[in-house]
Each structure stands twice: as C-alpha cells, then as structure tokens.
Amino acid sequence: MKRVLIGALALVPIWAIAATVARAEEHTRWIHVRVVSKEAEGETVRVNVPVEFAEQVLPAIHSHELQDGKVKIHGNVEGVDFKQLYEAIRNTPDNEFVTVQQKDQNIRIAKENGFLTIRVHQTKDSEDVDIKVPMPVVSALLSSGSDELDIVAGLKALKSYGDTELVTVRDKDQTVHIWLDSKNTSE
C-alpha cells in the first residue's frame, strides 16, 4: 500500500509537467496562410505563425508601410473617420450596411453575429473575396491613428477567439486562405 502511494505521489510531478506543456500548446493560437496557385506547375505556399510570435516580432519591423506594428491605410481616406464609422456600426444591430450590385461586381458589407463581413464578387475576373473579422478585432485595428491599422493590437484581440476563418480570396490564378486555429499545421 505504502509503495503504491509513493509510486502515485512520484507520478504527480510528471503529470503536472505533462499537463502544463499540453495546456501551453493548446493555448497557442496559430495564424495560417495558404496560397495555392491554379497554374499547371503552380506552387503552394503554407505559412504557420503563432499569434504570440507575430505579436512580438511585428513591432520590431520597420520596413516601408509597416512601422511599429502599424500599417498606413492608402487610398482616398481623407475625411473618412474609420473609428467613428466603426462606432456607428458597433452600436447598431446586425444588418447589411453596404450592398452594391453592378454589372461586373457585387459588394456586401454587413455585421453578422459579432463579425464584420465583407464580400466582393467580381464576375469579370471571377474573383471572390470573403473577409470575416470579429468586431473587437476591428476596434483594436482602428485603435491607432485614423489613417493606420494597428496590427499588433488586432492580433492581441484575435487571440481570444477560437477557430476563425479570416480571409478567403479565390480568383482564376490562385486561392488565398487565412485562418486562425490552435493547430500547428495547415492541413
């Protein structure tokens, strides 16, 4: 009896270490990027990055548009207060905010179940873009200046989410897929 008790006690630290390691791995959130070319000899690129890794490394990169983990928004954004726009959307119930139906493209921007969704379908280039971002992540992205996206803040907000599809782009040349989960492989 005494031996069994000592044996069981000896197993406790081993179990504790194993459980801690398992929990640490389980809590690691991975961002996956997969680009699959549709050309006959085209390439497939898979990138798997832990969110924490990106969170730590991005602020150290000072290259072109990426500075201190923030990216400048280009295009005609003068006079557009994205934060105010977001606040207006956040405080309204689920709804479609923008619907554009043209001969060669359809655009739909909506708030659905706590996510901001953007769908673009271009018939001319047979291109489909699906973007789905949790509202708190949008808020974090816009938490910096009005003309930049705070990627690091966005990643911090994203960590608390479970498996999430973020971006899917399909066109005649390639498919791009970006998603978040707790697996370290993109299969």
Add this chain to the structure above:
Amino acid sequence: MDSKSRIPVWLLCLLALTAVMFAGVVYAGVAMYQDGVVDVTVREKRPGGNNIHIIVPGVLVPAALHLVPKEELKQQLRGDSREIEEWLPVARIAARELARIPDGPLVEVDDHHDHVRIFKRGGVLVVDVDDNQDTVHISVPIALVRSVADNLQVSVGPA
C-alpha cells in the same frame, strides 16, 4: 609523519592533470549540449555530384565571431551589409520567440520541381530544400541564432 605513507608527487600531478582533462571534456560536452551543432548537408543530384556534410559545434560560432576584429565587423555591418544591421533587432526577437513556440512546420513551399520546408524541431530550426539539382539540409540551434544575433548587435552598438 611517515614519509612512506605519502602519495608520490608524480601521482598527484597525474591526478590533477586527469581532473583538468575530465573537467575540460565535461565542459565541452555541456557546451556542445547547450549550443548543439550546426549541420549542413548538400547533395548534388547529377551523376558524380558532390556530397558535402559539415557539422560545426555551435559553441565554435560565437567564439569565431569574437576573433573577428570588432571595428571591422562594425564597419561591415554599417557599410555594405547595412540591411543586416537593420534586421538584427528583428532576428534577435524572432530567435527569442522561436525558442518559446511549439514544434511544427513554419513555412512550406511546393511546386512541380521545388520543395522547401522550414520547421522547428526541439530547439533546432531546420531548413530542407529539395529541387531538381540539389538536396540541402540545414539545421541550426535556435539558441545559437540568438547568440549570434546578440553578438552582432553588441558589435554594432545599440539599435
């Protein structure tokens, strides 16, 4: 004291020498274990192609860096190799974070001819490249990447 019971001086010297050698071997073993080895294998696929296999103890790399004159290294990193200096802080943080993340594939590129894999296994960063001409395998201890980046940063001064 009886002189016959004394240990001969030559035996004491031999024991001391053995102890020093043993300590050296143990230290080298510990250093090898901590810093690992850099393993580079290149196999050319053409008939009669070269097979190159280099194993360098990781502990030798920072030591070799110390042998390079600091001023020369600084000038090089701030001159022609300025890009390296700019990316050193990123490399240091990336190496530190790489040590913390779980094992797994980080980058995979496949096309009809080329296959590239970059993954973390244990404390080692592995790069495997397989194309029409060569097979290349490189494994570098992550602690060594960090140590080299730290040493280079010290050489060029604060970021």
